[in-house]
Every structure is written in C-alpha cells, then in structure tokens.
Amino acid sequence: MQADTKAILNRLRRIEGQVRGLQRMVDEDAYCIDILTQVAAVQTALENVAVEVLDGHVRGCVADAVAGGEDGDAKLDELMAAVRRFTKAR
Amino acid sequence: MQADTKAILNRLRRIEGQVRGLQRMVDEDAYCIDILTQVAAVQTALENVAVEVLDGHVRGCVADAVAGGEDGDAKLDELMAAVRRFTKAR
Amino acid sequence: MQADTKAILNRLRRIEGQVRGLQRMVDEDAYCIDILTQVAAVQTALENVAVEVLDGHVRGCVADAVAGGEDGDAKLDELMAAVRRFTKAR
Amino acid sequence: MQADTKAILNRLRRIEGQVRGLQRMVDEDAYCIDILTQVAAVQTALENVAVEVLDGHVRGCVADAVAGGEDGDAKLDELMAAVRRFTKAR
Numbered sequence: 575m576q577a578d579t580k581a582i583l584n585r586l587r588r589i590e591g592q593v594r595g596l597q598r599m600v601d602e603d604a605y606c607i608d609i610l611t612q613v614a615a616v617q618t619a620l621e622n623v624a625v626e627v628l629d630g631h632v633r634g635c636v637a638d639a640v641a642g643g644e645d646g647d648a649k650l651d652e653l654m655a656a657v658r659r660f661t662k663a664r
Numbered sequence: 665m666q667a668d669t670k671a672i673l674n675r676l677r678r679i680e681g682q683v684r685g686l687q688r689m690v691d692e693d694a695y696c697i698d699i700l701t702q703v704a705a706v707q708t709a710l711e712n713v714a715v716e717v718l719d720g721h722v723r724g725c726v727a728d729a730v731a732g733g734e735d736g737d738a739k740l741d742e743l744m745a746a747v748r749r750f751t752k753a754r
Numbered sequence: 755m756q757a758d759t760k761a762i763l764n765r766l767r768r769i770e771g772q773v774r775g776l777q778r779m780v781d782e783d784a785y786c787i788d789i790l791t792q793v794a795a796v797q798t799a800l801e802n803v804a805v806e807v808l809d810g811h812v813r814g815c816v817a818d819a820v821a822g823g824e825d826g827d828a829k830l831d832e833l834m835a836a837v838r839r840f841t842k843a844r
Numbered sequence: 845m846q847a848d849t850k851a852i853l854n855r856l857r858r859i860e861g862q863v864r865g866l867q868r869m870v871d872e873d874a875y876c877i878d879i880l881t882q883v884a885a886v887q888t889a890l891e892n893v894a895v896e897v898l899d900g901h902v903r904g905c906v907a908d909a910v911a912g913g914e915d916g917d918a919k920l921d922e923l924m925a926a927v928r929r930f931t932k933a934r
Contacts, residue, residue: 582870590863596893597856600849606901607926613894614929617887621751623866624883629744631876637740640730650727654719656877657747659884661711672780680773686803687766690759696811697836703804704839707797713776714793721786746787749794801931809924817920820910830907834899837927841891 578630585623592616624660668720675713682706714750758810765803772796804840848900855893862886894930 593616599609636653640646683706689699726743730736773796779789816833820826863886869879906923910916 579870579873583867586863586867586870590860590867593856593860593863597853597860600852600856603849606897606905607922609897610894610901610926611929613890613897617890617894617930620883620887620890624880624887625744625748625751627876627879627883628747631880632744633737633740635876637730637736640727641733641736643731646727646731647723650723652877654715654722656880657718658715659881660887661715661750669780669783673777676773676777676780680770680777683766683770683773687763687770690762690766693759696807696815697832699807700804700811700836701839703800703807707800707804707840710793710797710800714790714797717786717789717793721790725786742787746790749791750797805924805928805931808927812924813917813920817910817916820907821913821916823911826907826911827903830903834895834902837898838895840931841895 578626582623582626585619585626589616589619589623592619628656668716672713672716675709675716679706679709679713682709718746758806762803762806765799765806769796769799769803772799808836848896852893852896855889855896859886859889859893862889898926 592612596609596612596616599612632653636646636649639649682702686699686702686706689702722743726736726739729739772792776789776792776796779792812833816829819829862882866879866882866886869882902923906916906919909919
C-alpha cells in the first residue's frame with residue numbers, strides 16, 4: 575500500500591509539472607492545438623490516478639468491510655456514488 | 665434483482681427507440697446540431713445502464729465472492745478491468 | 755455528403771443491432787461483465803457517430819456560414835454549445 | 845483575446861493548487877473517496893480549460909482561415925483531430 579501511495583504521489587507531481595507547463599504555453603501564446611493536446615495528456619494522467627486510487631480503495635477498504643460483514647453496504651453505496659461522479663450518468 | 669433486470673431492459677428498449685429515431689433524423693436530413701443533441705442523450709442513457717449493471721454486479725456477484733472468501737480477488741481484478749474500459753486510462 | 759449519410763446510417767443500424775443484442779444478454783441473464791463490455795462497445799460506436807456528424811457539420815454548414823460572412827458567429831456559438839454538451843464542462 | 849488568456853491562466857493556476865492539494869491528501873493518507881471527489885473536480889476544471897481554449901481557437905484561428913479562403917481545410921482537419929483526441933472515438 576505504501577508503494578502505491580508513492581506511485582500515486584509521483585504521478586501527481588508529474589501532473590503538477592504538466593499543469594505548470596500548460597501555464598507557460600498559454601503565457602507564451604503557444605499554438606492552441608498544442609495546448610489542447612497537452613490538456614488531453616493531463617486528463618489521461620488524472621484518469622490513471624483516479625483508477626489507481628479506486629483500485630486501492632476497492633481492494634482495501636471496501637473488500638475489508640464486505641468480508642468483515644460490517645459496513646459493507648454503506649461502503650458499496652459510497653463506492654457507487656463515487657463511480658457516478660466520474661460519469662455523466664445520474 | 666428481477667426488478668432491476670426489468671428496469672434495465674426497459675431502459676435498453678427506450679435506447680433502441682432513440683437509435684431508430686436517430687436513423688430517421690439522418691435519413692430525413694435533420695439539422696446536424698439536433699442529431700448531435702440526440703446522440704448525447706443516448707450516450708447519457710447508455711451510461712445510466714452501465715452504472716446500473718455495475719451496481720448490481722458489485723452488490724451481488726462481487727460482494728458475495730469477497731464475503732465468501734472465495735474468488736474475491738479474481739472478481740475484483742475483473743471489476744477493475746471493466747471500470748478501466750470505461751475510461752481512457754491504461 | 756450523401757456517401758457520409760449512408761455511412762452514418764449504416765453505423766446507426768449496427769448500433770441498433772448491438773442494443774438489441776444487449777437486451778437479449780440482459781434477458782438471458784448474461785454475465786454482468788460481458789454486458790458492461792458490450793455497453794462500452796456501443797458507447798465507442800456512438801462516439802464515432804457523433805464525431806462523424808460533427809465533422810460533416812463543421813466542414814459543411816459552419817465553414818459555409820463563416821466563409822459567406824453571414825451567420826458565422828451564430829453557427830460558431832451553436833457549435834461550441836454542442837461540443838460542451840459532450841463534455842462535463844459548463 | 846488577452847482577457848481570455850488571463851482567464852485561462854487563472855484557471856490553470858487554480859488547477860495547479862488543486863493538484864498540490866491532492867498531493868497533500870495522498871501524503872496525509874486522506875480517505876480514498878475524498879481523494880476521488882477531488883480528482884473529479886480537477887477533471888471538470890481541466891475540461892473547462894479545454895473548452896475555452898477550443899472556443900478561442902475556433903473563433904479566432906479557424907474562422908480566420910476559413911473566411912480568408914486559405915488554409916481553411918487544413919485548419920478544419922487539425923481541429924477535428926484535436927476533437928477526436930478528447931473522445932475515445934477513432
């Protein structure tokens with residue numbers, strides 16, 4: 575789990591660098607299409623972070639609650655609410 | 665669960681009708697923006713189906729496997745692979 | 755343009771078949787993960803339709819309005835409103 | 845246009861702050877669901893940036909090229925390629 579945390583932190587630091595790079599591009603009036611390409615790259619990187627965090631949560635917290643027979647349903651409600659926030663579904 | 669199946673089937677029948685409506689619009693040379701608005705509506709409807717199927721799967725199959733201590737990890741691997749297919753993440 | 759219309763109609767007919775296939779899967783109680791995989795396939799197919807319709811619209815209607823100097827701004831407003839509907843952005 | 849650039853830069857600075865906030869949350873072992881909620885907020889903020897950049901590009905660069913009768917097709921090809929990068933469509 576600590577290895578996971580470190581990997582996620584590294585991804586987030588790289589994303590921070592990418593966002594700063596975007597600011598530079600906008601500031602220096604870079605070509606719009608190049609800016610859009612870079613925004614798309616950051617979005618994919620963020621989606622990777624989301625999937626990794628979700629993965630750790632499902633295998634850790636949710637699986638423990640379900641296996642322990644306690645809080646399982648509440649954890650599943652919460653999980654599905656989080657999944658919904660990543661879609662346009664309601 | 666059977667109530668859920670019925671609700672999902674009803675949603676899919678409505679989606680089929682919407683897709684046929686789209687064919688009519690294209691065939692009758694409807695205005696592109698109206699077609700796009702309708703495509704977006706079908707996409708949201710499909711996303712709702714996906715979330716409902718996922719919800720039933722997580723609360724049924726996955727929760728049972730995890731609580732039963734059998735197959736739990738395999739079910740979680742499979743679940744996360746399905747979630748990834750709904751993102752652009754890799 | 756008529757070749758495009760035909761191609762889009764063919765895509766929509768295939769999507770209709772996929773949606774009917776989904777109904778069958780749900781009706782026959784297929785495995786949830788297989789259903790989800792199929793829903794994801796239909797979503798990608800629909801996104802392809804949206805991009806093709808948008809492509810035709812931008813190159814036809816919008817380009818004509820902008821080049822003709824008439825209605826150009828209104829067409830661009832309308833176009834960007836349609837693009838926004840395909841994102842979660844506001 | 846310069847007002848737009850400033851607004852986009854401000855959005856990107858806020859996003860950089862949100863990404864640093866995410867690092868802190870991960871570092872301090874915040875609850876996964878709270879992290880996911882925050883990731884979803886950053887994704888929406890990035891999507892808003894993308895739509896704003898696209899908007900400026902379409903109204904500026906693309907409209908000029910199309911109206912000028914020069915490079916119009918090349919600009920439209922490039923634009924549609926950028927739109928495709930924001931979808932899973934191929």
